[in-house]
Amino acid sequence: MNHPQKAESLNVFGRELTPCSIDPLTGFFRDGCCNTCEQDVGSHTVCIEVTNDFLEYSRFAGNDLSTPHPEFGFSGLNEGDRWCLCAGRWLEAHEKGMAPKVVLENTHQKALEIIPLALLKQHAVRVN
Numbered sequence: 001m002n003h004p005q006k007a008e009s010l011n012v013f014g015r016e017l018t019p020c021s022i023d024p025l026t027g028f029f030r031d032g033c034c035n036t037c038e039q040d041v042g043s044h045t046v047c048i049e050v051t052n053d054f055l056e057y058s059r060f061a062g063n064d065l066s067t068p069h070p071e072f073g074f075s076g077l078n079e080g081d082r083w084c085l086c087a088g089r090w091l092e093a094h095e096k097g098m099a100p101k102v103v104l105e106n107t108h109q110k111a112l113e114i115i116p117l118a119l120l121k122q123h124a125v126r127v128n
Contacts, residue, residue: 004029004037004038004039004040005037005038006029006035006036006037007035007036007037007108007110008109009033009035009108010108010109011104011105011106011107011108011109012104012107012108012109012111012112012117012120013104013105014109015105017033017034017035017106017108017109018033018105018106019031019032019033019106020032020033020034020047020082020083020084020103020106020107021047021081021082021083021084024074024075024077024081024083025073026082026083026084027044027084028040028042028044028084033084033106033108034046034047034084034106034107034108034111035108036108036110042086042087042088042089043086043087043088043110043111043113043114044084044085044086045084045086045087045107045108045110045111046084046085046086046087046090046102046107046108046111046115046120047082047083047084047085047102047103047104047105047106047107048082048083048084048085048090048100048101048102048103049080049081049082049100049101049102049103049125050065050077050078050079050080050081050082050083050100051079051100051101052079053098054093054098054099054100055077055078055079057093057096057098058089058093061089061092061093063089065077065083066078082103082106085100087110087111087113087114087115088114090102090111090115091114091115094115094119094123099123100123101123101124101125102120102123102124102125103124103125104120104121104124104125107120
């Protein structure tokens, strides 16, 4: 079986990518990080801090992230959770005025192929 080859694990600042969330477990590889690869066509690279407004927007847009799906090991997201979101979905939410906050240190550099860093910085969560 061929395993997908991860892209280099670097954040938007070119430093080591650190976990976005272990609980709930997130990421394309379900490794807690917003790692990506060629098979990740959605580019699950943006580490967000979930809000109720975003969950409602996402459900309305056809991606219900709040309903649990235990058959897939998914407990559903709640406000305050962190999650690796598809870069295109984040940009779409931004264009509708519904973009959630971004944790830059945990956002993969590949997100920059879709979203300018300046835009991500406007929505950044301050992390110490």
